[in-house]
Amino acid sequence: MDAPAFVPDVWAWICNLPPFSQWKTSSVSLCICTSTTKQPSMFLSINKNSTSHITLSIVTNFHVPVYLWTSSPIYLSNKMQQTLDEPELIQLFVDIINWVLRYGPNKKYTFRLGAIQTKENFKNVFNLACLTLVFVVCIYEAAPHDLRRGCVDALKVQLTSSNAKEFSKYLVRILGANLEEEWMRTLNLATTNWISEIMSSSSSFRIPSVLFSYAVSAIGLWKVQLYCPVIAMNMEESSSLNQDERLAFSLKYQHVEGVVQLAYKTTWRENWVDVEIKVDNVRCDITSLVSETLMAERGYGSEEKHFPSRISLQITPLQQSDVISVSVTKSSDNPTHEVGFEKSLEGSFEPPKALILTLASKSRQTRMLL
Numbered sequence: 001m002d003a004p005a006f007v008p009d010v011w012a013w014i015c016n017l018p019p020f021s022q023w024k025t026s027s028v029s030l031c032i033c034t035s036t037t038k039q040p041s042m043f044l045s046i047n048k049n050s051t052s053h054i055t056l057s058i059v060t061n062f063h064v065p066v067y068l069w070t071s072s073p074i075y076l077s078n079k080m081q082q083t084l085d086e087p088e089l090i091q092l093f094v095d096i097i098n099w100v101l102r103y104g105p106n107k108k109y110t111f112r113l114g115a116i117q118t119k120e121n122f123k124n125v126f127n128l129a130c131l132t133l134v135f136v137v138c139i140y141e142a143a144p145h146d147l148r149r150g151c152v153d154a155l156k157v158q159l160t161s162s163n164a165k166e167f168s169k170y171l172v173r174i175l176g177a178n179l180e181e182e183w184m185r186t187l188n189l190a191t192t193n194w195i196s197e198i199m200s201s202s203s204s205f206r207i208p209s210v211l212f213s214y215a216v217s218a219i220g221l222w223k224v225q226l227y228c229p230v231i232a233m234n235m236e237e238s239s240s241l242n243q244d245e246r247l248a249f250s251l252k253y254q255h256v257e258g259v260v261q262l263a264y265k266t267t268w269r270e271n272w273v274d275v276e277i278k279v280d281n282v283r284c285d286i287t288s289l290v291s292e293t294l295m296a297e298r299g300y301g302s303e304e305k306h307f308p309s310r311i312s313l314q315i316t317p318l319q320q321s322d323v324i325s326v327s328v329t330k331s332s333d334n335p336t337h338e339v340g341f342e343k344s345l346e347g348s349f350e351p352p353k354a355l356i357l358t359l360a361s362k363s364r365q366t367r368m369l370l
Contacts, residue, residue, distance in 0.1 A: 011123040019082035033151040051079040068141040104186030124167040168214040184227040188255040189289040222262040250299030253289040
């Protein structure tokens with residue numbers, strides 16, 4: 001049996017639950033993470049509230065259980081049903097997606113049930129969505145600092161792993177383009193708040209690398225989609241951020257949305273394969289992580305944003321068991337391009353009798369030095 005892509009394997013746990021009639025209590029639990037000290041652990045709990053519906057909860061175990069989150073009721077098809085079948089699992093999946101989106105900056109988006117079937121990679125997509133919800137709930141709702149720190153660190157490793165990147169491709173297909181952006185903004189808003197909290201209490205805190213990404217390929221084309229909170233990136237100039245709280249707020253609550261497209265061509269030789277790669281397209285946008293209302297109230301609006309001063313691409317072959325060696329060459333010197341801004345103010349006078357001064361608005365010109 002293959003090792004599960006995510007630990008814990010929530011899907012397998014739910015599917016292998018004993019029949020409801022064999023439960024000794026009204027709920028069964030699965031440990032998500034434990035603390036390194038005497039602080040409580042965190043659990044997923046399925047609760048059979050009646051003969052008609054069940055709920056899924058995220059719970060911390062103090063002297064009494066503390067419920068951090070509880071799903072909407074998942075109704076059973078009939079009172080004699082003993083296990084959760086495909087319709088209930090899909091209903092739970094939709095509810096998890098919508099609860100994650102509620103923690104994001106835009107509350108108007110709702111994920112609606114489409115043609116989802118529980119086959120192929122759906123179990124891993126379900127696990128990815130469930131662990132994402134636990135990640136967000138842990139940041140916003142889990143009170144004990146030590147428990148939050150340990151669980152968030154463990155979940156971050158899984159959500160940025162190669163398995164997560166692989167199954168993110170299937171998740172975003174289900175979500176669609178608009179909800180994909182909202183999903184990633186929700187994750188990076190939570191990550192920004194988490195890093196900000198730790199930085200405020202620890203001057204020696206080392207900012208982790210937090211990059212959510214996935215890649216897709218087609219004939220002759222590789223595409224990488226990536227999302228990263230600005231607070232987790234290195235900045236060229238940051239000395240002025242502490243001088244203005246509103247400016248600091250505007251610049252902190254942003255993330256990078258990037259797309260890299262690479263065109264490639266393969267040529268088969270007798271004992272090797274030539275792979276030629278060139279940059280087809282690079283798009284980079286800095287997007288606000290909070291609503292326009294909050295950004296205008298506490299910051300200077302979403303127009304104040306970071307400028308990406310350098311984009312560096314590195315292509316590294318992955319280790320393959322059937323590849324003896326890899327050699328890499330450059331087709332050019334790949335010179336660095338510097339991009340700068342010039343601001344100008346244009347003015348003109350009407351004829352003397354009119355005595356009217358007309359000023360054009362400020363214009364911004366982009367200069368590229370090769």
